[in-house]
Amino acid sequence: MKFKLMVNEQVRPIDADEATPLLWVIRETLGLTGTKFGCGIGACGACTVHVNGRPMRSCVVPVRAVASAAVTTIEGLGASSMHPVQQAWIDAQVPQCGYCQTGVIMTVAALLEENPEPSEDDLARQLSNLCRCGTYTRMRKAIRILRRS
Amino acid sequence: MGKLNRRAFLASGAVLGGGLLLAYFAIPKRLSLHADAGDDRLFLATWLRIAPDGAVTVLVPHAEMGQGVHTALPMMLAEELDADWPQVRVEQAPAEGVYAVGDLVRGFGIGDWRIPSALLRQVDYAAYRIADLIHMQTTGGSSSVRFTGHLGMRRAGAAARNLLLQAAARRWQVGISECQTDSGHVLHPPSGRSAGYGDLAEAAARERLDPDPPLKARARYRICGRPLARVDLPALVTGSARFGIDIRLPGMKFAAIRHAPVFDGVAVSCDAAAVRGLPGVQRVVKLPSAVVVVADGFWQATNALRGLPVEFDEGAHGRFNSEELTKEFDHMLSGADPTVDARIGQPEAVLAAAEDPIEAVYEIPFLAHATMEPVNCTAWFRDGKLDIWTGTQDPLATRARGAQIADLDTDAVTVHPVPLGGGFGRRLPSHLNYVEDAVRVAMEVPFPIQMIWSREEDIQHDYYRPAGKSRFRARIGSDLRPLIWDNVYTDIGLNEDRDAALIPYDIPNQRIGRVRHKTPVPLGYWRSVEHSMHGFFTESFVDELAHRAGADPLSYRLGLLKNRPRHRAVLSRAADLLGWGTAPEVGRGCGLALCECFGSIVAEAVQIRVSGDGELRVERVTAAVDPGEVINPDIAAAQIEGGIVFGLGAALWGRISIEQGRVVQGNFSDYELMRLADCPEITVEFIESGAAIGGLGEVGVPPVAAALANAIFAASGRRIRRLPMLGPERRLMG
Numbered sequence: 001m002k003f004k005l006m007v008n009e010q011v012r013p014i015d016a017d018e019a020t021p022l023l024w025v026i027r028e029t030l031g032l033t034g035t036k037f038g039c040g041i042g043a044c045g046a047c048t049v050h051v052n053g054r055p056m057r058s059c060v061v062p063v064r065a066v067a068s069a070a071v072t073t074i075e076g077l078g079a080s081s082m083h084p085v086q087q088a089w090i091d092a093q094v095p096q097c098g099y100c101q102t103g104v105i106m107t108v109a110a111l112l113e114e115n116p117e118p119s120e121d122d123l124a125r126q127l128s129n130l131c132r133c134g135t136y137t138r139m140r141k142a143i144r145i146l147r148r149s
Numbered sequence: 150m151g152k153l154n155r156r157a158f159l160a161s162g163a164v165l166g167g168g169l170l171l172a173y174f175a176i177p178k179r180l181s182l183h184a185d186a187g188d189d190r191l192f193l194a195t196w197l198r199i200a201p202d203g204a205v206t207v208l209v210p211h212a213e214m215g216q217g218v219h220t221a222l223p224m225m226l227a228e229e230l231d232a233d234w235p236q237v238r239v240e241q242a243p244a245e246g247v248y249a250v251g252d253l254v255r256g257f258g259i260g261d262w263r264i265p266s267a268l269l270r271q272v273d274y275a276a277y278r279i280a281d282l283i284h285m286q287t288t289g290g291s292s293s294v295r296f297t298g299h300l301g302m303r304r305a306g307a308a309a310r311n312l313l314l315q316a317a318a319r320r321w322q323v324g325i326s327e328c329q330t331d332s333g334h335v336l337h338p339p340s341g342r343s344a345g346y347g348d349l350a351e352a353a354a355r356e357r358l359d360p361d362p363p364l365k366a367r368a369r370y371r372i373c374g375r376p377l378a379r380v381d382l383p384a385l386v387t388g389s390a391r392f393g394i395d396i397r398l399p400g401m402k403f404a405a406i407r408h409a410p411v412f413d414g415v416a417v418s419c420d421a422a423a424v425r426g427l428p429g430v431q432r433v434v435k436l437p438s439a440v441v442v443v444a445d446g447f448w449q450a451t452n453a454l455r456g457l458p459v460e461f462d463e464g465a466h467g468r469f470n471s472e473e474l475t476k477e478f479d480h481m482l483s484g485a486d487p488t489v490d491a492r493i494g495q496p497e498a499v500l501a502a503a504e505d506p507i508e509a510v511y512e513i514p515f516l517a518h519a520t521m522e523p524v525n526c527t528a529w530f531r532d533g534k535l536d537i538w539t540g541t542q543d544p545l546a547t548r549a550r551g552a553q554i555a556d557l558d559t560d561a562v563t564v565h566p567v568p569l570g571g572g573f574g575r576r577l578p579s580h581l582n583y584v585e586d587a588v589r590v591a592m593e594v595p596f597p598i599q600m601i602w603s604r605e606e607d608i609q610h611d612y613y614r615p616a617g618k619s620r621f622r623a624r625i626g627s628d629l630r631p632l633i634w635d636n637v638y639t640d641i642g643l644n645e646d647r648d649a650a651l652i653p654y655d656i657p658n659q660r661i662g663r664v665r666h667k668t669p670v671p672l673g674y675w676r677s678v679e680h681s682m683h684g685f686f687t688e689s690f691v692d693e694l695a696h697r698a699g700a701d702p703l704s705y706r707l708g709l710l711k712n713r714p715r716h717r718a719v720l721s722r723a724a725d726l727l728g729w730g731t732a733p734e735v736g737r738g739c740g741l742a743l744c745e746c747f748g749s750i751v752a753e754a755v756q757i758r759v760s761g762d763g764e765l766r767v768e769r770v771t772a773a774v775d776p777g778e779v780i781n782p783d784i785a786a787a788q789i790e791g792g793i794v795f796g797l798g799a800a801l802w803g804r805i806s807i808e809q810g811r812v813v814q815g816n817f818s819d820y821e822l823m824r825l826a827d828c829p830e831i832t833v834e835f836i837e838s839g840a841a842i843g844g845l846g847e848v849g850v851p852p853v854a855a856a857l858a859n860a861i862f863a864a865s866g867r868r869i870r871r872l873p874m875l876g877p878e879r880r881l882m883g
């Protein structure tokens with residue numbers, strides 16, 4: 001199936017089976033490798049992108065479902081300069097291996113857009129991404145930095 | 150000796166020893182292959198180059214997998230070099246023999262033995278030779294900073310600094326003792342002259358090298374000991390970092406794999422025709438124990454693989470069951486005579502005299518690594534040469550293995566090291582099944598392939614942390630101190646560090662032994678290896694003894710550590726940080742544990758709350774760690790925080806079970822890891838005792854399961870002797 005996809009504010013022609021998860025279209029067809037594969041079942045959040053500003057786990061979203069939506073990947077988040085979440089992630093020295101972090105940053109960026117003052121409980125509920133390196137203490141610290149600014 | 154050879158020597162100078170018979174080998178010509186003729190940068194050492202503009206590039210022979218080694222190692226070199234930190238660049242050393250990690254061989258082989266300076270060169274070369282011969286470029290065992298950093302990077306930096314000083318003194322015709330260095334410059338205060346390192350670099354290469362330069366006094370450190378930012382984080386937060394799974398090559402196809410479900414099973418046949426016409430499908434490849442579909446995209450390959458009819462032979466292990474292995478463990482512990490690895494006093498006699506010994510048996514399951522980046526490997530065979538891109542903890546061993554599988558000379562194989570999306574032992578040289586599979590497929594197709602294991606394959610075809618049981622028997626004397634410590638544990642393999650079961654406590658009679666048993670389960674090194682087991686076993690039991698003696702677990706331990714000031718210090722500090730001794734509220738409890746591992750000493754304290762129906766909340770964890778010396782406190786703390794989360798997740802949920810020879814768990818839905826919502830507040834402090842530098846990557850893991858179990862006992866009187874602790878509904882089990 002041939003169609004157009006709006007990714008990072010650019011219209012991109014795509015030729016893919018409409019059932020293909022958005023993740024693979026992003027990583028393979030479009031070559032944007034900042035969005036990661038971790039589990040393929042929506043359980044880890046490594047593949048999180050924004051669809052019309054909402055965080056979505058792209059490994060379980062068929063590409064047909066976003067054909068008329070605006071998709072933002074990590075490459076589009078801080079395209080011109082670092083997004084505040086990315087900067088806070090550096091300030092708090094969050095990443096270890098870093099593999100999960102683009103998905104985490106996308107999740108947090110969308111979350112703060114919606115609610116700039118999330119409580120610890122909101123965070124715990126909404127930031128359910130997995131980080132095998134165990135950087136959660138630093139994530140909390142980075143979010144505190146963001147709250148302050 | 151020519152310039153090239155001198156460089157070569159510096160490279161080897163960072164390496165290991167033992168083989169003193171090699172003492173008279175000339176410094177090998179082939180090392181000078183890496184002199185990079187035509188390059189305008191000048192090599193002062195294999196691991197260091199200084200460009201004419203003063204930029205200092207450090208080549209790090211270890212893989213970055215989140216442990217910050219690409220920052221910490223260069224810091225050690227830059228400190229001794231007196232470099233200007235912003236001028237320091239870091240590169241991953243290529244996977245070539247010259248970067249073999251000889252220091253690791255020296256560190257593990259001869260410990261802290263001080264090598265006489267006259268022999269140093271020969272010893273170093275010998276070490277290098279051994280590392281090269283066994284294709285060793287390993288990142289593991291919490292060893293990078295301890296060995297490569299301390300033995301290699303520091304000396305390379307100091308030696309280079311000496312060369313620069315000598316070159317400046319010669320140029321200015323002044324005494325070398327009148328010169329000093331500061332932030333990338335040599336200064337001559339009497340005349341006010343100064344020259345940048347870049348300016349001096351070429352002349353410095355002609356100076357005579359001191360193979361054993363004196364190192365700086367710590368009081369003069371300007372770089373080490375500071376929480377400098379990691380050099381690689383910007384690329385990680387923008388998504389521009391390229392992990393193995395992000396490699397893209399012209400004409401590359403994607404491969405999905407399904408292994409025989411039973412360990413050591415065989416792929417007998419598959420009906421390739423059934424999927425050949427499916428969209429994007431390029432090839433179906435049958436490997437000895439797996440089938441692979443290669444397609445234009447990974448999703449297409451995965452779909453086709455799902456529909457591919459395959460006949461697997463179960464082989465001999467189709468009935469293997471981890472539940473039964475547990476019963477076998479009981480059998481072993483009550484039966485055969487153990488192999489005794491440590492004996493103090495008269496353990497048998499004292500035990501025999503014990504009327505009613507205190508006895509406890511603990512149990513732990515198999516565990517998978519589950520690195521966040523599923524294992525994957527990109528391989529391309531063309532014109533008789535094989536290129537491999539993959540996250541590996543040992544690029545050289547990966548090259549050797551690739552060559553072996555492809556039946557090529559090692560020289561025909563190039564491994565391109567990339568950052569790892571987590572390691573934890575999964576990508577060590579004995580665990581390279583993901584490389585083997587990809588190479589086999591690459592040898593059959595005319596294009597590059599990227600093989601990605603699904604998360605299910607990654608979890609079900611891992612090399613697992615061994616399961617086991619450990620039985621303790623003890624007797625408490627009239628002074629309430631233990632008289633005898635008798636420990637026998639099951640050993641199903643991969644139990645190389647027998648010292649891991651030793652205890653620091655002063656107990657007059659001890660016997661520590663094991664009973665062996667073989668299983669078909671592939672075993673692997675898992676962050677902190679044997680200590681991940683014995684930390685839970687020994688520190689739970691010592692806690693049981695404290696409670697039996699009616700003593701406070703902290704003061705009881707301290708009483709058994711009279712001659713161990715470092716152990717006492719970390720234990721007291723971790724307890725203080727938690728506020729040990731303040732009266733607990735109902736349902737709350739605190740627990741402690743202490744471990745010595747990888748050259749460091751670590752204590753952790755845990756505070757929990759548990760409800761009447763077993764709902765558990767881990768509230769706080771504190772850690773005090775004495776690694777001798779801390780290079781970068783922020784990176785060091787991150788390692789301990791990560792280790793605590795790793796160990797806690799395993800203690801609460803981690804379990805790989807095997808039924809009918811097949812791993813039951815398959816994804817994060819049934820192999821649960823800790824998430825933010827469950828993560829306690831963590832506080833880490835370091836005590837720098839000045840002892841020989843110890844590791845940090847693994848040491849956060851071992852104490853935490855016991856500290857947690859001990860806290861649960863303090864809160865509820867329930868003694869958890871079996872991991873994982875949580876069952877259905879996330880409630881405490883038995």
Ligand code: FES
Pocket residue numbers: 036037038039040041042043044045046047048057058059060
């Ligand atoms: S890869 Fe999509 S949630 Fe894990």
Ligand code: FES
Pocket residue numbers: 095096097098099100101130131132133134135215521570571
């Ligand atoms: S930083 Fe490694 S998985 Fe999160």
